[in-house]
Amino acid sequence: MFYTLLRPLLFKLDPEFAHRITFGVIQQISKLGLLKNVSISCQPRNVxxxxxxxPVGLAAGLDKNGEYLDALATLGFGFIEIGTVTPRPQPGNPTPRIFRVPEANAIINRLGFNNQGVEQLVENIKRSNYQGILGINIGKNFDTPLxxxxNDYLIGLQKVYCHASYVTVNISSPNTKDLRQLQAADALDQLLGELKSEQAKLAQIHGKYVPMVVKIAPDLDQEQVESIATLLLKHCVDGVIATNTTISRTGIEHLALAQVNGGLSGAPLTQRATVVIRQLHHFLRDAIPIIGVGGIMSASDAQDKLSSGASLIQLYTGLIYRGPDLVGEIAKTVCVDLKVNHREYG
Structure with a gap:
């Protein structure tokens, strides 16, 4: 309710500024011990x-540098994913680069992997008190040739391995030039082969196995989804996140902001992301778990993702429009349903 009252004021501010102010204040309050952790009763899931x-997590992008882990930990998430982080710090694309589309409950972003670099992210993790499941999302620097x-993904994997519960390989952002070409069969086959080999070496070095997942785009046809699923199975990848933001403007084509370049998230992405999850589930046949993300604005949206084959879900844009109460609302609904339909992956 507090966020509902505060949102009109926040939405008058520049989106990036509003983000920094909101989470900066929450983080400081958290450090003072004045925030009470949201407690959610749910049957744990093994994935x-x-x-x-x-099963309700935070998607990558909201906390790119792992700066707000203590604050985010109070909101009731079952897991948190930070990043995307690159080997070297980079400023990202010029501002303005985040655009709210309130008429459609959507956001367009063209951030371009702005982050402080993997070394700083690791330091931020070490300083935090967060003890929950932590995903770390890795990408390539914008000026690294495709x-x-x-090499960038190997550096990222090596640097974050011992600090992560799982590592996400982001090959699907539309805001880094040519990045999505890594989803093509030959490129993905080579990338996964080298990353899985490095994962095995790191498991021996650190004495623990850290799962690796791949995040894919929603702008894929069924043949491309099948090709990716085949490679995920071939390389025994531990999981897949579906989906990233979309370059499509379906649902907002009548609005002026439809002309803005960048990845679209929120309600216009809901159905397309669910279709990709359903296709993946058909091709993977429960052999690899799916984390569903994209346009989850309500408990009903979350249930659709789970019933379409996702084992876990993540929030981003829904959190911005609905506020932290959305986490509990979804968890309360889906946790009841999960007691009836419980699927586990080792």
């Missing part, structure tokens, strides 16, 4: 060998 206290992208 990728990890025990998730509830043919050398594997």
């Amino acid at each position: 990728m060998g990890l025990t998730f206290p509830n 043919k050398k992208a594997i």
Whole structure:
């Protein structure tokens, strides 16, 4: 209710500024011990060998540098994913680069992997008190040639491995030039082969196995989804996140902001992301778990993702429009349903 009252004021501010102010204040209040952690009663889920206290997570992008972990931990999430982080710090694309589309409950962003670099992210994790399941999303620097992208992903995997519960390989952002070409069969086959080999080496070095998942785009046809699923199975990838933002403007084509470049998230993405989840589930046949994300604005949207084959879900734009209460609303609904339909992945 507090967020509902505050949102009109926040929406008058520049989106990036509003984000920094909101989470900066919450983080400081959290450090003072004045925030009470949201408690959600749910049957834990075993996915990728990890025990998730509830299936509602935070998607990457909201906390790119792991700066707000203590604050985010109070909101009731079953897991938190930070990043996307690159080997070297980079400023991202010029501002303005986030655009709210309130008429459609949507956001367009063209951030471009703005982050402080992997070394700073690791330091932020070390300083936090967060003890829950932590996903770390890795990408390539904008000026790394595509043919050398594997080097950036290997550096990212090596640097974050011992700090992550799982690592996400982001090959689907529309805001880094040519990045989505890594979803093509030959490129993805090579990338996954080298990353899985490095994952095995790191597991021996650190004495623990950290699952690796791949985040894919919603702008794929069924043949492309099948090709990706085949490669995920071939390389025994631990999970897949579906989906990233979309370059489509379906649902907002009548609005002026439809002309703005960037990835669209929120309600216009809801159905398309669910279709990709359903297709993945058909091709993967429960062999690899799916984390569903994209346009989850309500408990009903979350249930649709789960019933279409997702084992876990993540929030981003829904959190901005609905506020932290959305986490509890979804968890309360889906946790009851999960007691009846419980699927586990080792």
